[in-house]
Amino acid sequence: MRVTPLPGAAVALDPDGSRRHALLLRFELPAQSGGPGWAVRLERSALEQVWVERGDWRSPPQGFFEPGEDAGVLPSSFLFALPAHWHGAVELELHAVGGGRRPLRPQVMEQARAMELEQYGVAASATIYACLFTIGLLALALYSAARDLLFLGLFGLTLAALLALSAVNGHLYQMPGLRLFAHWGGQGAVALTLLLCAACLQMLLRFVEMRQGRVAWKRWVDGMSLAVATLAGVCLLNLPALAQPMLKFQVVPYALSLLLGVAMLVDGGRRRIAMAWPLATLALFTLAGVVLGELASRGHVVDTLVVRYGSQLSVALCVAILAVGLLGRISEYRHQRDRELLARADTERRMARETARSGLATELQSQLRSLPPAEMQTTAFRLLVDRLLPLLPVQSCVVAVQGYHGVDLVLAEPSRLLLSVHPELARRQLALRRLAAQGVPQQQPVTDPAQPAIVAMEAVVPMQIRAPAWGVLLLRRAGGDGFSTDELSLAGEFLQLAVQQIDQAVAANNLRRSAELDALTGSLNRRTIDQWLARCFGEAARDSQPVSVLFIDLDHFKAVNDRHGHAGGDFCLRHVAVALRGALEEGDLFGRYGGEEFIAILPGRNGAAARMAAENLRMAVENLRPVWNGQPLRLTVSVGVATRLPSEDTPEGALARADRALYSAKSHGRNCVQVAPAVFS
Numbered sequence: 001m002r003v004t005p006l007p008g009a010a011v012a013l014d015p016d017g018s019r020r021h022a023l024l025l026r027f028e029l030p031a032q033s034g035g036p037g038w039a040v041r042l043e044r045s046a047l048e049q050v051w052v053e054r055g056d057w058r059s060p061p062q063g064f065f066e067p068g069e070d071a072g073v074l075p076s077s078f079l080f081a082l083p084a085h086w087h088g089a090v091e092l093e094l095h096a097v098g099g100g101r102r103p104l105r106p107q108v109m110e111q112a113r114a115m116e117l118e119q120y121g122v123a124a125s126a127t128i129y130a131c132l133f134t135i136g137l138l139a140l141a142l143y144s145a146a147r148d149l150l151f152l153g154l155f156g157l158t159l160a161a162l163l164a165l166s167a168v169n170g171h172l173y174q175m176p177g178l179r180l181f182a183h184w185g186g187q188g189a190v191a192l193t194l195l196l197c198a199a200c201l202q203m204l205l206r207f208v209e210m211r212q213g214r215v216a217w218k219r220w221v222d223g224m225s226l227a228v229a230t231l232a233g234v235c236l237l238n239l240p241a242l243a244q245p246m247l248k249f250q251v252v253p254y255a256l257s258l259l260l261g262v263a264m265l266v267d268g269g270r271r272r273i274a275m276a277w278p279l280a281t282l283a284l285f286t287l288a289g290v291v292l293g294e295l296a297s298r299g300h301v302v303d304t305l306v307v308r309y310g311s312q313l314s315v316a317l318c319v320a321i322l323a324v325g326l327l328g329r330i331s332e333y334r335h336q337r338d339r340e341l342l343a344r345a346d347t348e349r350r351m352a353r354e355t356a357r358s359g360l361a362t363e364l365q366s367q368l369r370s371l372p373p374a375e376m377q378t379t380a381f382r383l384l385v386d387r388l389l390p391l392l393p394v395q396s397c398v399v400a401v402q403g404y405h406g407v408d409l410v411l412a413e414p415s416r417l418l419l420s421v422h423p424e425l426a427r428r429q430l431a432l433r434r435l436a437a438q439g440v441p442q443q444q445p446v447t448d449p450a451q452p453a454i455v456a457m458e459a460v461v462p463m464q465i466r467a468p469a470w471g472v473l474l475l476r477r478a479g480g481d482g483f484s485t486d487e488l489s490l491a492g493e494f495l496q497l498a499v500q501q502i503d504q505a506v507a508a509n510n511l512r513r514s515a516e517l518d519a520l521t522g523s524l525n526r527r528t529i530d531q532w533l534a535r536c537f538g539e540a541a542r543d544s545q546p547v548s549v550l551f552i553d554l555d556h557f558k559a560v561n562d563r564h565g566h567a568g569g570d571f572c573l574r575h576v577a578v579a580l581r582g583a584l585e586e587g588d589l590f591g592r593y594g595g596e597e598f599i600a601i602l603p604g605r606n607g608a609a610a611r612m613a614a615e616n617l618r619m620a621v622e623n624l625r626p627v628w629n630g631q632p633l634r635l636t637v638s639v640g641v642a643t644r645l646p647s648e649d650t651p652e653g654a655l656a657r658a659d660r661a662l663y664s665a666k667s668h669g670r671n672c673v674q675v676a677p678a679v680f681s
């Protein structure tokens with residue numbers, strides 16, 4: 001059957017929307033009624049009201065901005081079902097109020113076909129809206145997860161796209177709450193579309209800026225966005241005088257925005273921004289849709305349904321691809337976060353390392369200072385192991401040192417390994433010595449003859465000490481992974497610190513000792529003896545204990561000097577000092593008081609015991625037969641003894657009495673002992 005729209009049926013309506021139009025439609029229905037139902041279909045455009053009538057019969061009116069309840073969900077056309085009994089030639093008046101850009105192209109078709117077309121429209125609209133809605137939700141979720149304003153921008157873009165497209169399709173006014181947009185009529189839809197253009201431009205700008213910082217297009221894009229947004233604001237003023245030019249020229253800002261967007265994306269694509277090329281292609285499709293829509297409005301025959309939904313679909317796809325492109329941000333965030341986490345872990349590791357290092361340095365300084373040299377190394381290396389192992393987890397750790405400041409030492413952690421370590425070290429001594437001499441940390445696999453695989457990795461960290469002394473730190477870790485360079489340098493650093501502190505402590509100890517000792521005889525010097533005297537007398541007074549002082553003076557020493565020279569005299573002084581020190585008991589103190597005079601302090605011994613000790617000293621010298629220049633020498637000493645009185649807590653009195661006792665011994669013929677009475681008369 002042929003349906004012929006009569007000439008004049010395609011009419012462009014006045015865009016100001018104030019005029020009412022009446023058109024006469026003539027068409028031929030089948031001669032017999034009772035067949036399929038027929039309907040007049042009119043593509044949905046911004047008409048205030050439209051209806052058809054014939055004689056007494058009049059269809060319910062429909063409107064773009066106030067869709068009636070029978071308009072259905074997401075309608076794509078104005079549909080007027082014709083009465084079933086109509087047949088043959090029909091003349092029908094089409095009445096329309098309001099404006100629109102496109103000419104009206106009423107069609108008469110079977111109701112089933114009209115419904116089919118309607119369903120296509122519903123499906124297309126629903127797909128586009130669902131796509132945008134999903135992307136909007138995704139953008140919100142991404143924003144709440146990443147707190148990146150770009151995702152909030154994407155949400156704003158999807159919202160703008162939803163509003164603009166649903167306004168253009170006339171679905172916006174079906175929704176409660178959004179009906180107020182009807183107040184702006186056709187200009188409202190134009191304003192929303194312009195805002196969508198501005199949002200798109202800004203979003204695309206952020207998208208291409210993502211990798212390359214500020215782009216050359218920024219000034220243009222910002223200018224265009226501002227102009228388009230201003231135009232949208234003007235539309236919202238709803239000035240009747242602007243309605244016609246707005247509707248007529250709206251294509252210009254759309255096309256310019258799209259062209260700018262395409263240019264920006266082509267530039268982005270050349271700079272290898274992901275998704276820029278697909279986006280540019282889709283933007284071109286949308287541009288083509290705008291151009292075809294414009295052609296349709298100028299009366300050219302175009303499949304408006306395909307153009308409308310095609311361009312809307314490409315807008316939705318643009319937003320979707322933009323979202324995919326922006327998802328790249330998430331991986332960038334992850335990388336950035338990973339980098340930050342790594343940097344933080346590195347800083348924390350460095351801080352822990354620095355704290356342990358300075359803790360070790362402080363502990364070494366404070367502990368080694370007060371230790372005798374023999375204990376210094378054990379303490380220092382024990383501290384080193386205690387501080388190092390929390391930072392450097394290992395299966396076992398051994399410190400082996402030979403000849404370092406005259407000390408041989410082996411330390412093991414866990415200490416139960418010590419027994420097995422000793423024979424192993426003896427077996428590997430040569431190899432370890434060679435590794436230590438190379439001065440660089442090395443690691444080597446440890447194998448077990450019973451197993452084919454590597455049992456552990458052993459790091460050998462040498463000590464920087466002077467040959468022939470040598471020392472190594474042996475670290476063993478289960479498995480074949482071994483130690484990182486960082487770990488080896490940490491171990492080397494700690495080891496170096498311990499060695500440095502031991503060297504310093506030993507040097508300080510030597511210095512201290514040399515300040516305390518007499519250079520010629522190696523006995524305590526006068527200054528040190530004075531300090532010990534004060535301390536011993538103070539302690540003895542506090543504990544009510546006896547303490548005796550012995551002055552020992554070489555007899556006729558001037559004659560020795562005269563006969564054998566000063567060097568011979570010094571030789572004798574050294575030998576006498578050794579003999580006297582050897583004749584004293586442990587706990588006694590011995591020093592050179594000056595010239596050829598020595599002193600002994602005997603804590604805990606009173607007059608009788610002190611006399612006996614003095615006799616021992618005298619005999620020790622008497623029995624001494626030093627040989628100088630081939631001549632055996634005979635030396636004797638006189639000794640004066642004095643014991644602390646119960647009332648005394650300082651040594652002055654006892655020293656004076658001992659001195660007088662010595663004088664007495666000299667005057668009694670020398671080579672004898674004199675004990676001071678409590679009070680000399």
Ligand SMILES: Nc1nc2c(ncn2[C@@H]2O[C@H](COP(=O)(O)OP(=O)(O)OP(=O)(O)O)[C@@H](O)[C@H]2O)c(=O)[nH]1
Binds near residue numbers: 556561594
């Ligand atoms: N070689 C040497 N002689 C010293 C040293 N200090 C002191 N003398 C000497 O010791 C001698 C002490 O002589 P005197 O005080 O007269 O006493 P003496 O000859 O030992 O006689 P008596 O003490 O009365 O038995 C002096 O000749 C000093 O030069 C020293 O460090 N080395």
